[in-house]
Amino acid sequence: MNKLVFDIGATNTKFALMSTEGKILEREKVPTVYHSVDEYFDNMVKIVSKYRHQADEIAISTNGRMYTDGDTYRAYTRKLLQGINLKKEMEFRTGLPVTVLNDGFAAALGEWWKGAGKGTKNLLVIVLGSGLGCGLILNGELYQGSKLNAAMLFGMINAYGGSQYELAGISTAFYLLLYQLSAMKQIPMEQMTGERFFEFAAEGDPLALQMLQQYCQCIALIVYNSAMLLDLDSIVITGGLSEQGIILDMVNRKLLELPKKIMEGEEVAVMLEMASVDTGDFQIQVKKGELALDANLYGALYYLLRKE
Numbered sequence: 001m002n003k004l005v006f007d008i009g010a011t012n013t014k015f016a017l018m019s020t021e022g023k024i025l026e027r028e029k030v031p032t033v034y035h036s037v038d039e040y041f042d043n044m045v046k047i048v049s050k051y052r053h054q055a056d057e058i059a060i061s062t063n064g065r066m067y068t069d070g071d072t073y074r075a076y077t078r079k080l081l082q083g084i085n086l087k088k089e090m091e092f093r094t095g096l097p098v099t100v101l102n103d104g105f106a107a108a109l110g111e112w113w114k115g116a117g118k119g120t121k122n123l124l125v126i127v128l129g130s131g132l133g134c135g136l137i138l139n140g141e142l143y144q145g146s147k148l149n150a151a152m153l154f155g156m157i158n159a160y161g162g163s164q165y166e167l168a169g170i171s172t173a174f175y176l177l178l179y180q181l182s183a184m185k186q187i188p189m190e191q192m193t194g195e196r197f198f199e200f201a202a203e204g205d206p207l208a209l210q211m212l213q214q215y216c217q218c219i220a221l222i223v224y225n226s227a228m229l230l231d232l233d234s235i236v237i238t239g240g241l242s243e244q245g246i247i248l249d250m251v252n253r254k255l256l257e258l259p260k261k262i263m264e265g266e267e268v269a270v271m272l273e274m275a276s277v278d279t280g281d282f283q284i285q286v287k288k289g290e291l292a293l294d295a296n297l298y299g300a301l302y303y304l305l306r307k308e
Contacts, residue, residue: 106299108135238289
């Protein structure tokens with residue numbers, strides 16, 4: 001029977017009625033409601049009621065990390081949801097079986113199953129939106145880690161020299177770029193949308209381009225270090241910002257520049273005299289996801305089907 005799949009985002013909750021082969025039969029989206037726990041769930045229960053006779057199970061992709069039971073919110077989501085067991089609550093309120101998966105993990109599974117990572121064994125999927133998400137496929141399986149906390153790229157540290165460090169999650173928080181540019185341009189924050197930001201960049205605005213360069217440099221460093229550590233088959237960038245071609249182009253340009261910069265310096269020259277280095281090992285590229293904002297839906301469905 002068909003499945004009802006939710007992708008709960010910070011702003012909107014997308015949902016789709018999907019076949020077990022991954023065909024999207026119907027889809028809609030509604031604003032995510034955070035006024036209270038009951039309203040949060042009522043928002044989804046109304047949707048389930050509409051499709052109840054067409055689906056026999058529910059799959060959920062959600063922002064926020066879980067405790068090791070995989071279903072109880074513990075961090076990175078709204079405070080009112082902390083400690084809420086999403087699976088039990090939805091099963092109690094709908095009477096249907098429910099599976100829950102982190103949205104970064106779901107995006108990785110989706111691109112691996114039906115998208116740009118199809119046919120690979122070792123895949124990293126980076127989700128670029130208002131923040132940074134990620135998922136990792138190793139040896140053809142989703143890797144979640146012992147605490148369901150794997151691929152937490154936004155927790156990586158970027159060094160800026162001396163004793164100054166910054167979390168990658170700060171450097172890649174796109175909403176902060178919007179906030180900063182709105183302040184610099186003295187434009188009301190509600191008018192500084194992502195579209196407006198990229199309009200400034202396309203027009204060659206030096207402030208927007210400088211901020212975008214720094215943003216893409218951070219993404220490139222994350223990609224580079226991950227590739228060096230894991231020897232991946234493929235790295236895919238998906239999410240809303242992946243639709244902006246300038247980001248993929250800029251990240252790949254940074255990745256092309258990195259090996260040259262790494263090989264500079266007297267210390268490196270001394271090392272290279274003593275060792276034979278295959279510079280091809282340092283050449284890394286990312287590619288665009290094929291599923292865009294639907295990757296989470298496909299991944300959540302695949303996870304449900306595999307757990308049956």
